[in-house]
Amino acid sequence: TTHYLFIVVVAVNSTLLTINAGDYIFYTDWAWTSFVVFSISQSTMLVVGAIYYMLFTGVPGTATYYATIMTIYTWVAKGAWFSLGYPYDFIVVPVWIPSAMLLDLSYWATRRNKHAAILIGGTLVGMSLPVFNMINLLLIKDPLEMAFKYPRPTLPPYMTPIEPQVGKFYNSPVALGAGAGAVLSVPIAALGAKLNT
16 A cells, blocks of 8 residues: 555656646647747656656556646646636647656566666657657647737746747757757656666
8 A cells, every 4th residue: 555655646746846847838829939948848857757756666657647647737727727718729738648658668668677767768758758749739720829819918028929930940849859858868867766776
């Protein structure tokens, strides 16, 4: 029982860690311009949290578990904004679960080898998370119309869209986000594992 309770605590703490690593929700009015920052922060924190806590629990599936919790949190936030009169696509729920499943799979397939999980799993998360989320953002009906018609009331003035220049971000973020996420996830996760030993 203590073992499973610990996994619950892990999920909650890891979720808070990942949420505080950056803007964890894709608001339509700022989604494309924050894509690279999101990719770096979220892929890094997903790997760090998963590796750190999987080494404690030894249970493949921990990463997928708290990725699911984060997804639920974001859907709640999406529902809250929707209830305030904002359109359904105002918030795009990020895709964490497939990348977390790849990390869990690498941990399981390498017989719970922490070094293989860091290298293989970290690289898989860093490369897959930006791609999954780029596809996710492409499904938005009309991000420019959404951005200018429904700006966030809490958005700082310097981040408020002025003219439709969002299109220039469509091509480059995938490569930059995937590369930076893959490169940064591995050494930071390794540092987290070293601190754990």
